[in-house]
Amino acid sequence: MSINWKHYELQEGFYDELISSPGNPRVPARQLANYLNSLTEEEIQSRKLAAESTIKDMGVSFTVYSEGENIDRAWPFDIVPRIISAQQWEKTAAGLRQRLKALNMFIDDLYHEQNIIKDGVIPEFVLKQSKNYRPECEGVNPRFGVWAHICGTDLVRDGDGQFYVLEDNLRVPSGVSYMLENRSIMKRVLPEVFEKVSIAPVGDYPEALFNMLASLSPRQNGSPVVVVLTPGIFNSAYFEHAFLAQRMGAELVEGSDLVVGKDDCVYMKTISGLERVDVIYRRIDDMFLDPEVFEPESVLGVPGLMRAWRKGKVALANAPGAGVADDKVVYAYVPDIIRYYLNEEPLIPNVETYLCYDDKQREYVLDNLDKLVVKPANESGGYGMLVGPHSTKKEREQFAELIKANPRNYIAQPTLALSTAPTLVGRSKVEPRHLDLRPFILQGESTYVTTGGLTRVAMKKGSLVVNSSQGGGSKDTWIVDTSAGKA
Amino acid sequence: MLSKVAERVYWAARYLERVESTARMLSIYDTLLFDLPRQVNLGWYNLIVINSLEQDFNERYSVQDERNVVKFLVGDDTNPSSIVTSLKAIRENIRTTRDVIPADTWELVNELSQYVQDHLQQGINRRDRHEFLGNVISACQQIIGLWQVNMPRDSAWEMLKLGQNLERADMTTRNLDAATAAIMQIEDDDFAVNSQQIIWGNVLRSLSADQPYRRAMRSSVKAPLVCSFLLTDQRFPRSVEYCLNHMIQGVKALPRAEKIIADIRKLHKTVTDRAEDSAPGPEMREALNDLQISLQYLHFSISRTWFLNDQEQLAVAQ
Numbered sequence: 001m002s003i004n005w006k007h008y009e010l011q012e013g014f015y016d017e018l019i020s021s022p023g024n025p026r027v028p029a030r031q032l033a034n035y036l037n038s039l040t041e042e043e044i045q046s047r048k049l050a051a052e053s054t055i056k057d058m059g060v061s062f063t064v065y066s067e068g069e070n071i072d073r074a075w076p077f078d079i080v081p082r083i084i085s086a087q088q089w090e091k092t093a094a095g096l097r098q099r100l101k102a103l104n105m106f107i108d109d110l111y112h113e114q115n116i117i118k119d120g121v122i123p124e125f126v127l128k129q130s131k132n133y134r135p136e137c138e139g140v141n142p143r144f145g146v147w148a149h150i151c152g153t154d155l156v157r158d159g160d161g162q163f164y165v166l167e168d169n170l171r172v173p174s175g176v177s178y179m180l181e182n183r184s185i186m187k188r189v190l191p192e193v194f195e196k197v198s199i200a201p202v203g204d205y206p207e208a209l210f211n212m213l214a215s216l217s218p219r220q221n222g223s224p225v226v227v228v229l230t231p232g233i234f235n236s237a238y239f240e241h242a243f244l245a246q247r248m249g250a251e252l253v254e255g256s257d258l259v260v261g262k263d264d265c266v267y268m269k270t271i272s273g274l275e276r277v278d279v280i281y282r283r284i285d286d287m288f289l290d291p292e293v294f295e296p297e298s299v300l301g302v303p304g305l306m307r308a309w310r311k312g313k314v315a316l317a318n319a320p321g322a323g324v325a326d327d328k329v330v331y332a333y334v335p336d337i338i339r340y341y342l343n344e345e346p347l348i349p350n351v352e353t354y355l356c357y358d359d360k361q362r363e364y365v366l367d368n369l370d371k372l373v374v375k376p377a378n379e380s381g382g383y384g385m386l387v388g389p390h391s392t393k394k395e396r397e398q399f400a401e402l403i404k405a406n407p408r409n410y411i412a413q414p415t416l417a418l419s420t421a422p423t424l425v426g427r428s429k430v431e432p433r434h435l436d437l438r439p440f441i442l443q444g445e446s447t448y449v450t451t452g453g454l455t456r457v458a459m460k461k462g463s464l465v466v467n468s469s470q471g472g473g474s475k476d477t478w479i480v481d482t483s484a485g486k487a
Numbered sequence: 488m489l490s491k492v493a494e495r496v497y498w499a500a501r502y503l504e505r506v507e508s509t510a511r512m513l514s515i516y517d518t519l520l521f522d523l524p525r526q527v528n529l530g531w532y533n534l535i536v537i538n539s540l541e542q543d544f545n546e547r548y549s550v551q552d553e554r555n556v557v558k559f560l561v562g563d564d565t566n567p568s569s570i571v572t573s574l575k576a577i578r579e580n581i582r583t584t585r586d587v588i589p590a591d592t593w594e595l596v597n598e599l600s601q602y603v604q605d606h607l608q609q610g611i612n613r614r615d616r617h618e619f620l621g622n623v624i625s626a627c628q629q630i631i632g633l634w635q636v637n638m639p640r641d642s643a644w645e646m647l648k649l650g651q652n653l654e655r656a657d658m659t660t661r662n663l664d665a666a667t668a669a670i671m672q673i674e675d676d677d678f679a680v681n682s683q684q685i686i687w688g689n690v691l692r693s694l695s696a697d698q699p700y701r702r703a704m705r706s707s708v709k710a711p712l713v714c715s716f717l718l719t720d721q722r723f724p725r726s727v728e729y730c731l732n733h734m735i736q737g738v739k740a741l742p743r744a745e746k747i748i749a750d751i752r753k754l755h756k757t758v759t760d761r762a763e764d765s766a767p768g769p770e771m772r773e774a775l776n777d778l779q780i781s782l783q784y785l786h787f788s789i790s791r792t793w794f795l796n797d798q799e800q801l802a803v804a805q
Contacts, residue, residue: 233583246586257491269490271642271793272742 003036003044003430008422011432015161017082017421028085028480031197035190036080041428048424051079051189076473077182079189082421082435082455086200086481092155092163093439093449095347098338100151100441103168103325105341107147110324111137121340122333125357129408130327131378132171134286136293137321140310143216146443148325149317150209150281152176155437155453156351157419164351164416165334166436170318170326172283176205176440177240178474179454180247186476200451200479205440206247209281212444213248216315217278224278226250227268229258231284231300241283250281260304266314279315280305286320328377328411329355352414356407365412366403369396372412374403387464389415418464421475423457434458436466437477452477488642492584494794496643499580499588500650502573507627508658509560509570512537512693514620517553517613519689524678529669529686531556537665538568554611562607570623571607574600587643589633599626645737649789652737656730657782659694659717664775666690667767670710687713699723710767718758727778731755743792750788754781 006023010016018029025033039047055077084092109116110127117124127133152173154166183202187194210226217224230241232254245252251268258277259267267274282289288298290305308314324330330337332353335346354361354372365372374386386399403410420432439453455475456466466472516534523529532551535544540559543566548555563569574596581588581596602622609615631651638644666686673682687708691697696717703720704712720726724733735751738744761774 242585251489252586253489254491257489271488271490271493271646 002038002040003428005033005037008430009432011420013159014417014432014434015157015159015419016432017084017157017419017435018080019422026083026085028478028482029083032081032083032190032193032478035193035196044424044428047189048079051077051185054185054188076459077185078423078433078457078459078473078475079186080422080424080430081186081190081476081478082437082457083478083480084452086479086483089452089479092348095163096153096439096441096449097447098342098344098347099153099165099168099334100148100443100447102338102341103151103170103334104146104148104443106330106337107319107322107325108142108145109341111140111147111321116337116340119340121336122330125408126329126333127324130324130330132286132321132323132327134321134324136306137319140319141312142319143218143315144443144445146216147319147322149212149216149319149443151441151443152438153441155348155439156416159417159419161419163348163437165331165348166351166416167328167331168326168334169438171285171323172237172318173438173440174237174240174283175438175454175456176450177243179440179450179452179477180205180243182454182474182476197478198481200481202451202477205450206244208442208448209244210248210250212442212446212448213250213279213281213315213317215444215446216317218312218315219276219278225268225276226279226281227253227258227277229253229255229280229282229284231288235283237283244281255284255299255301258302258305260302260308264304264308264311264313266302266305266308277314279317281317286323289316289320328353328375329357329408332411351416354412356403356410356412362403362407365410366400368412369399371415373415374399374410374412377409377411387415416464418458418466421455421457423459423475431461433461434464434466435475452479488587488646490794492587493642493646494790495580495584496587496646497650497789497794499577499584500647501654502576502580503627503630504651504654504658505568506570506573506577507624508654508694509538509568509573510620510623510627511695512662513557513560514617514624515689515692517616519685522685523682526678527673527682529672533665533669534560536668537661539661540566540568543567553613557616558611561610562603570603570610574603584643587641588647589637591633591637592630595626595630595633599623599630602626640740642741645740646793648737649734652730652734653782653786653789655725656727657779659725659727659730660775660778660782662690662693663714663717664772664779666713667771667775670767671769671772683710684708690717694725696723696725714767714771718761727758728755731758741793747785747788747792750785754778754785757781 008019018025020026116122148170152169155163156166157163213226214224228241228245228250242252253268257268261267266277268277284300287294288300290301291298292303293306309316332355335350338346354365356362356365370388372388376384418434420434422430423433425431435455435457437453437455440450442448455477456472457475458466459473531553534556535541544559559566561570564571577596578600581593585593606619610619669686670683673679687710691700700716704716706712717726719728723729731751735748738747
C-alpha cells in the first residue's frame, strides 16, 4: 500500500507544513506529495533503508562519538522533507536579519553607554542579574560593532501558520552540520524530486561562515588565519567542530594548541614554530575561554586570550559576553529592542511571554501553571522546563516554589500549537509530527541567513519537545521556488 | 601543520607499524620453535625480551608459557605495546587527525579494531592463530597502501613516513638483538650450526627479508651476512640504513629540520661503522643496544623540534 494523502490525519488547530486539508498538498509540496504517492510500500521502505545506510556510511565516522554519551548522532532522520515556499522564506529571512542586527546594537550598547537602560526601555536589574553579562567586556570595540556573529534562532509556527521566534541562541549554537548532512542524505534518497522541483541549495554555508570570520580579522592584509577552537573530542558537538573546520579549510585547535605572547597576539603551535592566529571561531563557553579572567580551573581555554581580544589583536566569534542577549527575560524585550535601535516594527513576532519578576504577570503565571510552559531564563536544550498541560500537580507545586524563590529567573509562555509535518511511521504510513526550525544567521561586515535551516521534529506522537537531547529527530528543509515554473 | 596534529599522525604510523611487526613476529615464531632441536632452550618468553617488556609481563604473569606470552602480546590492555593497546592508540590518534589523513583510514582502523576484539580467542588458540594474524597483517597493509596511493606528499605524509621508518629501524634492531642473544645461549654442540641457521632464517622471515636477502647476498643464511644485510642494505625497506636514509630524505621537506638531519647522519655513521664487524656476540649486542638508545634520543629530538614548541612558547609568553 502506498501513501494516500486522503488518509492523512490532520490535527485540528495545528498548521501542517505540507498538507492543507486531507488529500490537498500545499502548492510547494505538490510535486513531492505526488511523487511519494507514486511509490509502492517496498519502494518507500527501500528509500528509508537507503537513508539509514547513507547515515551509517557517513556515520561510521560518527559512531565513535556515540561511544561516550553523544546524543546528537542517535538522532533519527525522517525522509519526508519539510517544505517552505521561497516567497515566505524571503520575508522570514529579512526578519531574522533585522533581529540579529538589533540584538548586536543592543549588546554593543550594554557594554558601552547603556542608553537603552537610561532611556527606560529595559529595567536596569534585568541586566544586573543576568548570568551572562560580563563586566570584563565593557568598553571593548569588536569590528563592525558586532558581538554575536553566529546566531541560531528557533522558529515555530503556531496554529495560524505564522512564524514566531521562540528563542535566540547567541552563545555557541550548534546543529548547522546536520542541516548540511541532511541535504546530502536527501539528494541520494529522493534524487528524482530534486530534478523536478527547484529546491534552493544550502551548501554555501561553510563558505559564508569563512568569509564572515575572515572579515573580522584584525590584520586586513591578504589571507587571515582562521581557527575553530573546540573543547575536544569528548564534546558532543565535536563532530560539527571538525566538520566545519574541514569545510572551511581552517585548523581545528584545542586550547593547548594556542598561546598568547607578550605582544598580546595569539599564536598556534605548528611544526614551523608559532604562527599568528587572527580569528578564532570558538565553540567553548565564555567561562572556559581564559583561566586568567574566568574559571581559573579551566584547561579548555587559553591563558591571556581575553587580554589579546580586548587589545584587538585577535577576533573571537562569538565575542565574549554576547550571551547577555541570550536570556529569556531579554528575549521578551526584543520587539522593543528592534523598535528602539532600528526604528522599525519587528518582522517576526515573539511568542507571548510572561515575566515572573513582574508582580501582575507572576500572579497570572502561578494561577495558570497547568496551561503554560515555564522556562528558566538562562538554560538551553530544553532542560529545567515545566510543560504545564503534561505536568503533575506535584511538579507544578515545585515550580511555583522555584518561581517565588527567584522570579527573575523564570518566564512563562502559552503552550504553542506547534505546526506538524507528515512523518513516516512504520512501513508506509505518514502521520503528523510536531516540529520547529533553527535557521542560522551570520553577521560580520554583512549578514547572511541559511536557506531554511535545521528542522527538528518530535518523533513521538503528540510530543512537543524537539530537542535532540530529549528524543527529537530531524528532517531536511526545502525552500521551494514555485514561481520558476519548475515546481 | 599544527604540532599536535603532526605528533598524532607520527604516532599513528608508529603504532600501526608496531601492530604489523608484532603480528608477523608471532605468526612465524611457532615454526621456529618446531624446527629447533629439543635440546635448544629457546622459549616463547624470548618474544617478551625482544620487545623489552620483561617487567610488564612479570607483573602480570608468573608462568612464561606460550599462552601467556601470546595473550600478553595480542590482547592484553595492560601491555603498552600489545596489538589491542596499539590499535587503541591508533584510533585515538586518527580520529583527531582525520582532516589530514585519507578519510577511509578511519573506517579501516575501526574495522580492524573490531575484528581483533571479536576474534581475540582465535588469536590465542594455536589452531586458528595463523588465520587471525594473517588478517591483522593484511588489514595493516591495506591502511599503509591507502596512504601510499592517496596521500598528497605534504607534511602529514612526511610525519607518517618518519614514524614508520623510526619504528621499523627500532624493530629491526630488536630482532637482531634477540637472535644474537639466542645464538649466545646455544651450547657449542653438534646441533649448534643447524640451530644458528634456523634462528637467523627466522629473523629474516620475521622481517619479510627472506627473499630479498637471498637475492641481494646470493648466499645461504650466514650470521655476519644477515646482520650486515639488515643493518646496511640500501634497498631493503626494513634495513636500518634504508630507514635512516629515507628519514633524511623525508625530513628535508619539513621546516627546521637541520638538527634532526644532523642527528640522523650521526646515527647513520655509527651503523655503517658497526656493520664492518658483524659477528654476533656480546659486542654486537652492546652496539645494538646503543643503537636503540640513539633511536630513542632521535625521537626526543623530533618531539622537541616539531611537537613541543617549548622554547618559542617560553620566548613569547614571558
